[in-house]
Amino acid sequence: MSGNVWIAGGGVISGIGQNLGQCMAAFEAMQPGMEKMRHLQSVHAGTFPVAEVKADNEELARKAGMPAHWSRTALLSMLAAKEAWQSAGLGDISQYRAGFVSANTVGGMDKTEDFMKSFLDNAASGRLRHVVHHECGAVTELVADALGIRHHVSTISTACSSGANALMYGARMIRAGMLDVVIAGGTDSLTRFTLNGFNTLMILDQQPCRPFDDTRTGLNLGEGAGYVVLVSDEIARKIKPWCRISGFANANDAYHQTASSPEGIGNFKAMEGALKMSGLAASEIDYINLHGTGTQNNDSSEGRAVERLFAPSYPPLSSTKSFTGHTLGASGGIEAVFSAWALREGIIYPNANFTTQMKEVPFSPVTHFSKGHALRHVMSNSFGFGGNCSSLVFSKE
Amino acid sequence: MQQAYIQGIGCVSAQDNALFSGTVRQHEGNRLPVADPDYKQWIDIKQIRRMGRVIKMGVAASHISLEQAGVARPDAIVMGTAYGCLADTGVFLNKLVTQNEDMLTPTAFIQSTHNTVSGQIALMLGCHAYNNTFVHGAFSLENALQDSLLLLAEDPSKQILAGAVDEITDYSHNILSRFRLYKNASTQNLLQSNTHGTIAGEGAVFFVLGAEKNERSMAALTAVEMLYNPASEKETFAHIAKFLDTYGQPDLLLAGRNGDTKNDAYYAAGEEKLFAGVPVAAFKHLCGEFPTAAAFAMWMAAGVLKNGAVPAAAMFKGKAPAAPKKILIWNHGGGKHHSLILLSAC
Numbered sequence: 001m002s003g004n005v006w007i008a009g010g011g012v013i014s015g016i017g018q019n020l021g022q023c024m025a026a027f028e029a030m031q032p033g034m035e036k037m038r039h040l041q042s043v044h045a046g047t048f049p050v051a052e053v054k055a056d057n058e059e060l061a062r063k064a065g066m067p068a069h070w071s072r073t074a075l076l077s078m079l080a081a082k083e084a085w086q087s088a089g090l091g092d093i094s095q096y097r098a099g100f101v102s103a104n105t106v107g108g109m110d111k112t113e114d115f116m117k118s119f120l121d122n123a124a125s126g127r128l129r130h131v132v133h134h135e136c137g138a139v140t141e142l143v144a145d146a147l148g149i150r151h152h153v154s155t156i157s158t159a160c161s162s163g164a165n166a167l168m169y170g171a172r173m174i175r176a177g178m179l180d181v182v183i184a185g186g187t188d189s190l191t192r193f194t195l196n197g198f199n200t201l202m203i204l205d206q207q208p209c210r211p212f213d214d215t216r217t218g219l220n221l222g223e224g225a226g227y228v229v230l231v232s233d234e235i236a237r238k239i240k241p242w243c244r245i246s247g248f249a250n251a252n253d254a255y256h257q258t259a260s261s262p263e264g265i266g267n268f269k270a271m272e273g274a275l276k277m278s279g280l281a282a283s284e285i286d287y288i289n290l291h292g293t294g295t296q297n298n299d300s301s302e303g304r305a306v307e308r309l310f311a312p313s314y315p316p317l318s319s320t321k322s323f324t325g326h327t328l329g330a331s332g333g334i335e336a337v338f339s340a341w342a343l344r345e346g347i348i349y350p351n352a353n354f355t356t357q358m359k360e361v362p363f364s365p366v367t368h369f370s371k372g373h374a375l376r377h378v379m380s381n382s383f384g385f386g387g388n389c390s391s392l393v394f395s396k397e
Numbered sequence: 398m399q400q401a402y403i404q405g406i407g408c409v410s411a412q413d414n415a416l417f418s419g420t421v422r423q424h425e426g427n428r429l430p431v432a433d434p435d436y437k438q439w440i441d442i443k444q445i446r447r448m449g450r451v452i453k454m455g456v457a458a459s460h461i462s463l464e465q466a467g468v469a470r471p472d473a474i475v476m477g478t479a480y481g482c483l484a485d486t487g488v489f490l491n492k493l494v495t496q497n498e499d500m501l502t503p504t505a506f507i508q509s510t511h512n513t514v515s516g517q518i519a520l521m522l523g524c525h526a527y528n529n530t531f532v533h534g535a536f537s538l539e540n541a542l543q544d545s546l547l548l549l550a551e552d553p554s555k556q557i558l559a560g561a562v563d564e565i566t567d568y569s570h571n572i573l574s575r576f577r578l579y580k581n582a583s584t585q586n587l588l589q590s591n592t593h594g595t596i597a598g599e600g601a602v603f604f605v606l607g608a609e610k611n612e613r614s615m616a617a618l619t620a621v622e623m624l625y626n627p628a629s630e631k632e633t634f635a636h637i638a639k640f641l642d643t644y645g646q647p648d649l650l651l652a653g654r655n656g657d658t659k660n661d662a663y664y665a666a667g668e669e670k671l672f673a674g675v676p677v678a679a680f681k682h683l684c685g686e687f688p689t690a691a692a693f694a695m696w697m698a699a700g701v702l703k704n705g706a707v708p709a710a711a712m713f714k715g716k717a718p719a720a721p722k723k724i725l726i727w728n729h730g731g732g733k734h735h736s737l738i739l740l741s742a743c
Contacts, residue, residue: 105510136511137536154533158512196489197489257513257516
């Protein structure tokens with residue numbers, strides 16, 4: 001149980017780009033990814049904007065080297081995981097004790113939805129190949145097998161905090177000396193299941209979402225995948241890692257199955273725990289990548305928890321979900337990549353669509369892209385249904 | 398690796414504690430449901446009506462284990478589920494399709510997420526501690542156990558609630574049956590059936606795990622290992638042989654035999670090659686086949702270690718050992734996922 005865990009690289013695919021470079025260009029150009037639905041077939045296509053990955057399954061499958069009839073969740077996962085591994089420059093993965101810890105919330109639901117149409121008409125119909133990868137873990141294994149990872153393969157599903165918990169589990173296995181490298185993060189594709197589910201909760205915005213803005217009325221769903229490559233001290237010595245994962249914590253709000261407590265108890269405990277592990281004072285955090293979904297409830301609870309921990313002086317903070325939408329099980333992974341890259345490049349990400357100061361909190365998010373900052377410590381928040389709250393802290397050294 | 402003591406166990410399955418007094422529930426068919434306990438013992442009557450069955454199973458099992466351990470609020474909740482909350486997923490999917498995405502209500506969606514059970518347990522206990530859910534097929538339970546052991550290694554003062562749940566629904570049974578996994582059989586003869594297919598099962602089991610032995614400790618969880626996607630039987634056996642080098646031969650092997658010819662042939666080969674003279678017991682004729690069935694095997698093994706006797710109905714091969722000290726659970730899913738879980742008397 002000793003030693004550090006380093007971020008050796010990362011990869012991301014989202015509604016604002018099919019790799020990290022494209023995503024960065026979108027932030028710099030202030031171009032959020034929300035548009036009218038094109039790839040997901042839904043009666044709500046004209047109502048709710050979404051941040052889709054701008055490619056159909058055929059194109060994604062071709063790039064991923066996978067069959068196009070596989071779940072989009074797996075295709076997105078493969079593309080981001082591949083980019084992550086390549087960016088680390090560690091060569092052949094088979095020479096390491098390697099793990100793949102991938103989070104998702106929908107698994108192969110995109111295909112199951114199609115299957116159900118025929119199945120509900122006649123229980124003997126519907127193509128079985130559409131349900132064979134329904135389980136969350138099956139999606140992870142398609143990618144692990146394609147990457148050639150066998151030492152450890154696992155899947156975490158804690159709603160919108162899933163991806164962050166994947167990083168924590170991976171880091172802890174490295175610390176325990178069980179593995180040398182872990183590709184950790186999350187993936188989720190857009191599905192009618194989640195779109196309609198969030199719609200029943202009445203937390204989808206028909207306009208582009210406005211996290212940490214007084215006029216916010218809900219979230220926009222997105223899709224994508226994001227992974228970091230976690231490595232031990234020994235491996236990190238051979239390369240130039242982006243940064244170190246210096247703290248993390250998982251706590252439960254234990255307030256309601258879907259809503260956050262007004263004062264953000266779980267959010268506070270997660271952030272406080274992550275800071276404690278990193279040995280840092282709140283004042284040493286140079287940027288916070290907020291969970292910031294854009295719902296009334298989340299932003300107010302998260303905001304009050306941030307206030308309790310950071311008042312009276314707040315670091316620059318923003319929600320990149322104002323660009324990528326809420327990518328659910330992928331968001332913790334995608335935002336971990338953004339946070340780790342922010343440290344390497346000195347970037348502070350903008351919060352799109354901000355106009356009006358929130359009444360509940362004394363701070364407001366950053367609205368412009370900037371780089372060249374001497375960032376030393378960055379925090380990333382991920383909170384979800386079931387009260388699941390996780391925070392990560394990344395440090396330059 | 399860190400060792401843990403099992404301070405309490407709750408099990409909602411097709412069997413109950415009567416298994417250890419010689420009463421076994423037999424069943425005919427291709428689907429072995431849990432014997433639902435009276436959930437009012439643990440859950441408010443107003444909540445019961447709305448709560449999905451798999452959530453009730455999980456809440457009940459977790460309460461029993463905490464009560465046994467004398468723990469009011471654990472320091473972590475870690476669980477595994479391969480399928481998640483299938484019933485509510487099915488309800489929401491059905492309405493989504495038949496109502497063409499119109500006039501849907503949130504209850505089923507809220508209860509469909511994979512972390513619903515662990516979230517609900519935390520909510521009912523007012524437990525703000527670490528909370529995690531693994532959803533990885535036949536490795537879901539094993540990762541929950543591994544996560545628990547890591548937590549105990551990081552902080553030995555913790556008391557951890559760990560477990561697994563999985564349910565069968567009409568939809569899931571129908572769809573999985575189309576993959577030709579199941580057959581009609583009697584649980585009594587399942588292990589000897591030697592034909593293609595098995596019986597579907599379900600269940601919820603929770604454990605309270607601590608690093609220190611106390612007066613409530615029933616057994617020790619000595620080791621958990623997973624082997625993913627071995628290239629050959631040879632590789633699997635080499636892996637198990639290495640495990641046995643480290644931990645020694647068990648007094649009893651608890652194998653995941655399920656009555657399916659191909660599935661059981663793997664065990665037969667391993668038993669012959671690696672476990673000569675070791676008596677073999679089985680558990681899937683008592684709980685059915687499902688990805689987290691090894692949790693039921695752990696409940697059984699801990700009961701055997703505590704009571705010092707193996708229920709006759711569990712024995713498959715050899716003579717039941719008197720007062721066994723070490724029981725190894727070897728379970729595999731389609732030959733792709735192998736898990737080894739070693740329990741020891743304490």
